[in-house]
Amino acid sequence: MILLADQAVGRLGGGGVDVPVGRIIIAFLICIAIAVLAILLIRQRMGKGDLAGWLRQVGPRTGVIEVVEVRRLNMHADIGVVRHDGREFLLLIQVGSSQVLRERALADGGEAA
Structure with a gap:
């Protein structure tokens, strides 16, 4: 019984990570994009941000x-x-x-x- 417990501990925490760095970076960028979209959606629902108006402001501005x-x-x-x-x-x-x-x-x- 003690031998089985030692083998399980070795497998769970003792092995190396086989996840490629590229996947980690892509997952991080996807999480950031989802967070930004969630923030914009929440602001629009609360009435604090007009997404269409904000997109119009991004364009060139006339008048000084x-x-x-x-x-x-x-x-x-x-x-x-x-x-x-x-x-x-x-x-x-x-x-x-x-x-x-x-x-x-x-x-x-x-x-x-």
Whole structure:
């Protein structure tokens, strides 16, 4: 009985691994791909991520955002003027949120009216 137990222990933990390294790498890459897809699916179901919108953003972007000026109001808030697509925005940027305080159209030359 003791001889059989010694033979079983030798077979289970004492042998070398015969799995090729290529299979291990491929399995790892497949697991990473499945994890990324699961994360994207969960984010989409929770409403935090629009997968179609994200894919549209990956493409080339038109229009340039020009930061005209930024000033610090206090440790937790900044105020800034931003121009984009023929419009000028006055933004209040706080720690957890941001607000558009004012929005106006620019003159043809790109300068403020």
